[in-house]
Each structure stands twice: as C-alpha cells, then as structure tokens.
Amino acid sequence: MHLEIDLEKCIDCKNCMLMCSFVNEKVFNPKLSRIKVSREDYTKLSWNVCQQHEVSLCKENSCIRACPRGAISKKGGRIVIDYELCNGCGKCVEVCPFNAIKLHPITKKPIVCVLCLNCVLTCKRGAIRIVDERGRDITEKVLKERGLK
Amino acid sequence: MSYAGKILKVDLNTKTIKPIELDPRLCKRYLGGEGFGIKILYDVSEKDVHPLSSKNPFILMCGAFAGLPIPASLYGVFAKSPQTNFLGEAFAKGMFAPELKYAGYDGIVIFGRAKHPSYIYIEDEEISLFSASDLWGKDTLTTIRELMKRHKGAQVLCIGPAGENCVSFACIENDFGRHAGRTGLGAVLGSKNIKAIVVRGSKSLKVYDENKFLEELEYIWKEEFSEKTEKYRVYGTPGGVTGINKARALPTRNWHGDHVDFVEQISGERMKEELVVKELACLGCFVACRKISQIDGNKFVEGPEYETIYSFGADCLIPDLKKIAELHLFADLLGIDAISAGAISAFAIDLFEKGIIKKEELGFELRYGDVEAIKKFLRLVAYREGIGDIFARGIKFAAEKFKAREIAIHVKGLEPAGYEARTLESMAISYAVSRRGACHLRAGAYEIDLRGGKLSLEEKVREIVHKENLYVLYDSFGICKFMRRFIDENRLAKLCRIILGWRVYPNQLLEKGAQIVTLARKYNVREGLTMKDDMLPDRFFEEEVNGKKLDKKVFLKALKLYYKLRGWDERGIPR
Numbered sequence: 001m002h003l004e005i006d007l008e009k010c011i012d013c014k015n016c017m018l019m020c021s022f023v024n025e026k027v028f029n030p031k032l033s034r035i036k037v038s039r040e041d042y043t044k045l046s047w048n049v050c051q052q053h054e055v056s057l058c059k060e061n062s063c064i065r066a067c068p069r070g071a072i073s074k075k076g077g078r079i080v081i082d083y084e085l086c087n088g089c090g091k092c093v094e095v096c097p098f099n100a101i102k103l104h105p106i107t108k109k110p111i112v113c114v115l116c117l118n119c120v121l122t123c124k125r126g127a128i129r130i131v132d133e134r135g136r137d138i139t140e141k142v143l144k145e146r147g148l149k
Numbered sequence: 150m151s152y153a154g155k156i157l158k159v160d161l162n163t164k165t166i167k168p169i170e171l172d173p174r175l176c177k178r179y180l181g182g183e184g185f186g187i188k189i190l191y192d193v194s195e196k197d198v199h200p201l202s203s204k205n206p207f208i209l210m211c212g213a214f215a216g217l218p219i220p221a222s223l224y225g226v227f228a229k230s231p232q233t234n235f236l237g238e239a240f241a242k243g244m245f246a247p248e249l250k251y252a253g254y255d256g257i258v259i260f261g262r263a264k265h266p267s268y269i270y271i272e273d274e275e276i277s278l279f280s281a282s283d284l285w286g287k288d289t290l291t292t293i294r295e296l297m298k299r300h301k302g303a304q305v306l307c308i309g310p311a312g313e314n315c316v317s318f319a320c321i322e323n324d325f326g327r328h329a330g331r332t333g334l335g336a337v338l339g340s341k342n343i344k345a346i347v348v349r350g351s352k353s354l355k356v357y358d359e360n361k362f363l364e365e366l367e368y369i370w371k372e373e374f375s376e377k378t379e380k381y382r383v384y385g386t387p388g389g390v391t392g393i394n395k396a397r398a399l400p401t402r403n404w405h406g407d408h409v410d411f412v413e414q415i416s417g418e419r420m421k422e423e424l425v426v427k428e429l430a431c432l433g434c435f436v437a438c439r440k441i442s443q444i445d446g447n448k449f450v451e452g453p454e455y456e457t458i459y460s461f462g463a464d465c466l467i468p469d470l471k472k473i474a475e476l477h478l479f480a481d482l483l484g485i486d487a488i489s490a491g492a493i494s495a496f497a498i499d500l501f502e503k504g505i506i507k508k509e510e511l512g513f514e515l516r517y518g519d520v521e522a523i524k525k526f527l528r529l530v531a532y533r534e535g536i537g538d539i540f541a542r543g544i545k546f547a548a549e550k551f552k553a554r555e556i557a558i559h560v561k562g563l564e565p566a567g568y569e570a571r572t573l574e575s576m577a578i579s580y581a582v583s584r585r586g587a588c589h590l591r592a593g594a595y596e597i598d599l600r601g602g603k604l605s606l607e608e609k610v611r612e613i614v615h616k617e618n619l620y621v622l623y624d625s626f627g628i629c630k631f632m633r634r635f636i637d638e639n640r641l642a643k644l645c646r647i648i649l650g651w652r653v654y655p656n657q658l659l660e661k662g663a664q665i666v667t668l669a670r671k672y673n674v675r676e677g678l679t680m681k682d683d684m685l686p687d688r689f690f691e692e693e694v695n696g697k698k699l700d701k702k703v704f705l706k707a708l709k710l711y712y713k714l715r716g717w718d719e720r721g722i723p724r
Contacts, residue, residue: 011428011429011430011435011437012429012430013430013431013432013433013434013435013437014218014244014432014433015218015433015435018217018218018432018433019218021353022218022359025353026355026359027353027354027355028216028217028218028353028354028355028356029251029351029352029353029354030251031251031350031351032353038302039244039324039325039429040297041294041325042325042326042427042441042449042450042451043426043427043441043443043449105351122218124370124373124374124435125435125437
C-alpha cells in the first residue's frame with residue numbers, strides 16, 4: 001500500500017507535513033516531512049511521497065538497487081533504511097522516480113515515509129488516501145485494522 | 150520555544166547583514182509580530198523622518214506562533230507610512246512568515262538604501278543581496294514566478310511597479326495573492342531599492358508542552374470545521390457582502406450611498422457558483438478562506454475579497470464579479486492596495502462628475518462602472534503619469550490639491566474599508582482612533598453594531614478598547630482573526646502556556662495589548678499627530694445616508710471617553 005493525495009481536496013495547508021515532522025522528529029519543520037505538497041502556481045499543486053508497494057509504479061525498486069552499501073531493503077511492503085550501513089551518499093535521493101526521498105538536513109541521511117499514517121489522520125479535509133497495489137482506496141479499512149479509527 | 154530566536158539586521162548602505170539574538174524581555178513584553186514591530190520602530194526610527202528617505206527603517210516581524218500547524222501564519226510590516234505620515238503597518242498570512250521562521254528569524258529590520266535594484270535572499274545563515282535590475286519594472290506575479298523558478302522551494306514577497314515608483318499606497322505581495330496591503334509600505338521597500346525578499350529555511354520549531362499542544366490542536370481543528378468559521382470556509386470574506394448590504398452598511402458611489410441594488414450580482418454566493426475554481430489555505434489552517442477565481446482561460450486571481458467587492462464593486466458601481474476580479478488582479482499586478490485603489494478611483498470619479506478634474510487632464514472620461522477607464526486611471530497613478538502623480542501621493546494630498554476636502558473620505562490619509570460609518574457608530578469611532586488610519590481590522594468594531602441590541606455610548610467605547618487590545622494580541626501572536634469566535638484572550642493565555650511555557654493570565658495579556666496600542670500612539674504623537682487627526686471626514690456629520698448622519702457632539706464625547714479609557718490625556722496624548 002501507499003499514500004496518494006487528492007489535489008482537488010488538498011488546500012495546501014501543510015498540516016500533514018508539519019505533523020509528519022512532529023511525529024517522526026519531534027519538531028515542526030516541513031523540510032523534515034516525508035510527505036510533501038507544494039504550490040507551483042495559482043491552482044497548481046503537486047505532491048511527493050514514497051510509493052512503496054510491491055507492484056506497479058515502484059516495482060523497479062530504484063532506491064534499493066542504487067544503494068552502494070545495501071542499506072535499503074523492503075520489509076512488509078515498507079522501505080526500511082539501515083542507518084548503520086548508510087553513509088549518506090544520496091544516490092537513493094537521485095534515483096527515486098517520485099522525488100520522495102530526501103536527506104535529513106542535520107544527519108544527512110535519507111528519510112522516507114514509514115506509513116505511520118499520521119498525515120492521513122491529520123488531514124481533516126480527507127485529501128490523503130491509503131491505496132492498495134491496484135489503486136483501490138483502502139483508507140477506512142487500514143485505519144480500522146490499525147486501531148486508528 | 151516557537152520563537153525562531155533571531156532578528157536579522159540588514160544595513161543596505163554598508164551592505165552588512167547581522168543576526169541579533171532575540172531578547173527574552175522583548176518577547177515577554179511585546180510578544181511578537183505587531184508588538185515587536187511597533188516597539189522596534191519606536192526605538193530605532195528618528196523623529197520626523199521622511200517616509201521615503203533611507204532613514205525610515207523597514208521592519209518585518211513574524212507572529213510568535215507562525216510556523217505551527219495552527220492558523221497563525223502572519224507577518225507584519227512596519228515603517229513610517231508614506232500614505233499617512235504616521236505609523237504604517239500591514240499584515241499578511243500565507244507561507245512567507247513560517248518560512249522565515251524555519252530559516253531561523255523572527256523578523257528583519259532593514260536600514261538604508263541599496264545603490265541598485267536588489268533583492269534579499271535568505272537561506273538559513275546564508276544571506277545575500279542579489280541584483281534585481283532584471284526584475285525592476287516587472288509586475289508582482291512575474292516577479293514571484295521568476296524568483297520561485299530561480300530559488301526552488303523558496304517563498305517570495307515582492308513589490309510591483311507602484312512600489313518601485315513609491316506610490317503612497319503601494320502594497321507588498323506574497324503567495325501569488327496575499328497582501329500586506331495598507332498604508333503604502335510597498336513604497337518604503339521600493340524607496341530602498343528592494344524588489345523582493347526571498348527565503349528558504351530548513352530549521353525546526355518546537356513547542357513547550359507537546360502533549361497539551363496535541364490536545365489543543367484537536368480542539369482548534371474541530372472548530373475550524375464548526376459553524377464559527379463556516380462563512381469563511383464556504384465563501385471566504387465575500388460571504389459578508391449580502392448581509393452588510395442588507396444592513397445598509399456597504400458604502401457606494403464614493404460614500405454617497407450605503408447599499409447597492411445589484412447585490413446578488415456581487416455576492417459571495419454568486420462568486421462561489423460562477424468564479425471559484427480552487428480553495429487554498431494559509432499554513433496550518435483547514436478553513437481555506439482563500440478562494441481562487443478563474444477570470445478566463447489562464448487568468449486567475451486570489452479573490453475578489455469582501456473589500457475589493459466593496460472598493461471596486463460597490464464604491465465604483467461595477468455590478469459584475471468577473472470585472473471586479475479583473476480589477477482586483479490589475480491592482481495586484483501593479484502592486485497597489487486594492488482597497489485604496491478602488492476607493493481613490495471612486496474619489497476621482499466623483500471629482501470628474503463634479504467637473505473638478507477634466508477629460509483633458511485625464512485623457513479619457515472617468516465614470517462609475519467603466520472598468521477600462523478605471524484601469525487607465527490606476528495605470529496613470531501606478532506610473533505617476535500626468536494627473537496620476539497627484540493621486541499617487543494619496544487621497545489626502547489630492548484632496549488638498551483639488552480643493553476638494555469635503556469629497557475625500559479618509560482618516561489620517563487612509564481610505565476606510567467597506568463598512569459605512571454613519572450606519573455603524575462603533576465602526577465610526579474605531580475608524581477615527583485606529584492608529585493606522587481608517588481601518589476595520591484594528592478592532593473589527595462593525596461587529597458591535599451588527600450584533601444588534603441597545604448599547605450605551607460608553608459600552609460601545611469600552612468594547613472598542615477591549616477589542617483593540619485583543620486584536621493587537623492576534624497580530625502579535627499571528628493568530629488569524631477569522632478564528633476570533635473560538636480563540637479569545639482566555640484561549641490565547643492557554644496557548645501561551647502550552648506553546649511558550651509562559652504563565653500569564655488573560656487580563657495580563659490584554660494589558661500588554663493596551664501597552665502596545667499606547668506605544669503606537671506615542672510614536673504617532675512623536676510624528677506630529679494631534680486630536681485633529683482623529684477626526685472623521687466632514688461628510689459623515691453633514692451628509693445623510695438612509696436618513697442617518699453622525700452627531701459631532703456625540704462623536705467628540707466618544708473620542709474623549711476613548712482617550713480616558715486608554716489613560717491618555719483629554720487631547721489624546723499618552724501621559
């Protein structure tokens with residue numbers, strides 16, 4: 001599964017980004033968010049977040065293959081980074097087709113969505129969906145399963 | 150906590166840029182945003198400085214809570230106003246203030262004047278002064294787009310041609326359509342040869358009590374979907390048009406009338422149906438009052454807002470939202486305050502109709518409802534061509550020049566917002582005493598009148614004082630005033646505890662607000678303000694609308710009462 005943002009519903013408030021950084025880093029800082037929404041022009045928004053599911057778009061596992069130290073793997077459908085092995089070379093950032101990996105401005109190691117789903121809970125506009133491999137909306141189901149709703 | 154911790158001092162004369170540690174005593178007494186701005190302006194500016202001289206400092210301060218996931222994304226700009234010659238201040242929300250705080254700064258104080266057109270680029274500790282000669286002369290949107298392309302992921306605020314030409318009501322724009330509009334501070338930036346400020350930050354903000362903050366977020370977010378914010382959520386500010394018109398409080402025809410017959414053609418409901426294609430929010434807010442209208446094809450504008458529907462729609466008699474939107478965009482691109490732009494157009498139309506200015510001087514006929522003529526007029530003003538130069542110096546100057554004092558509607562040189570003073574008595578008093586000229590946002594006093602119920606004059610004045618103190622707190626912490634129905638002084642005191650770790654009572658906060666109001670008054674008095682400057686336009690006492698006019702004796706009584714409640718002497722001088 002992975003996350004998708006409905007840009008019709010998204011109002012670019014960036015609460016998802018602020019809460020992502022808060023949950024994962026204990027601070028408010030959009031640059032530390034694993035999910036990203038940006039406004040490019042009047043009505044033009046765009047978003048980036050890791051599309052970490054087995055099939056379809058991200059099946060090439062670009063980041064995993066690009067890492068020279070084998071620090072990135074996939075466990076239970078999620079991207080996992082071994083920060084002991086990682087030397088912060090940034091290759092994964094370069095190759096990600098979704099621009100969804102970035103380097104932490106202080107540790108200089110990559111950060112990526114861990115599907116904690118806090119952004120989904122944060123977005124009271126309902127713009128963030130959880131989607132399965134076939135693109136089906138499974139938001140309600142997953143939130144219930146995880147006891148988040 | 151929540152403060153970024155530094156203020157940036159930029160001296161354009163010597164090209165030196167220095168970050169200064171934020172003094173915790175300044176925080177405790179002046180809170181942030183407006184409090185900081187007024188205090189710093191009072192301390193660093195010389196008496197009697199010319200607003201457009203290099204000695205007039207330009208100050209930008211972020212709200213203390215800006216950058217957090219709550220509706221508090223405000224920055225304020227402060228300088229001596231070229232429009233009023235008194236305190237100039239204007240506020241805008243969006244992404245700029247948060248980004249500046251993420252870069253590590255609560256504000257910027259700019260001294261001097263750059264030798265050549267420049268823009269300031271801030272990326273954390275790295276600060277540069279870049280040439281803006283290729284951007285000089287460009288409209289606001291082109292400038293923002295170009296700078297966003299040059300500096301990916303950055304936030305931009307800029308001025309348009311009117312700011313470059315030091316038009317006394319030039320504004321500052323950020324986020325494609327948010328404006329620090331009033332009192333002409335775009336001209337101050339222009340006089341410093343600064344076209345834009347660009348910022349990109351990678352730092353973090355923290356709050357004092359994280360667990361309590363999360364609880365508070367749930368409350369604030371819930372209220373952002375409640376009926377308390379519904380009007381703004383559904384229609385944005387134009388949601389007020391129909392009601393205000395019905396209350397006969399929507400000024401029209403240069404304030405000769407108090408309502409329009411074509412209200413359904415300019416209402417928020419109509420706008421939502423026909424024009425709005427996208428809703429956007431400022432950082433941290435779910436209300437999303439920012440309505441993006443499509444004028445046609447690739448032409449968009451953020452707005453029109455209630456105030457431009459008043460200034461262009463009602464005041465210039467344009468019964469067509471799309472045309473109002475077009476004028477709103479036109480003013481935005483030139484970088485002029487859209488309230489003043491509409492109001493001064495209506496004033497010029499009135500002069501034209503009375504034969505005081507002529508076709509030969511203008512080069513065209515200027516009449517109510519003529520969108521193309523108004524555009525031509527505003528262009529003359531923004532580029533200070535011909536007769537436009539007189540209006541570019543502001544309505545007060547133009548009124549003296551044309552010997553038409555009785556036609557011009559303003560207080561201290563600032564045209565009022567769209568709330569009829571003869572219908573709304575509290576609003577009238579608030580226009581008079583507002584530190585930046587006729588302004589609706591120093592106290593939101595129209596609500597006192599519109600709420601109904603019989604209040605004595607003293608009760609009204611007391612409530613104005615209370616609201617003024619509270620509104621200073623909003624503009625200092627950065628809280629959006631559209632949240633006023635669920636964030637009051639009690640909630641603010643709680644937020645202070647949770648976010649800043651302060652133990653402060655609501656009354657103490659209001660007292661700090663009052664001190665800031667008095668400090669602003671001291672600044673104004675130092676710049677030569679007397680009781681005369683608190684007077685309303687004569688027409689409010691002489692010309693009736695809907696059978697109503699103001700009683701000068703009652704008004705003077707209210708003024709004296711206001712001074713007394715503020716602890717000032719009977720001429721309005723702080724002791």
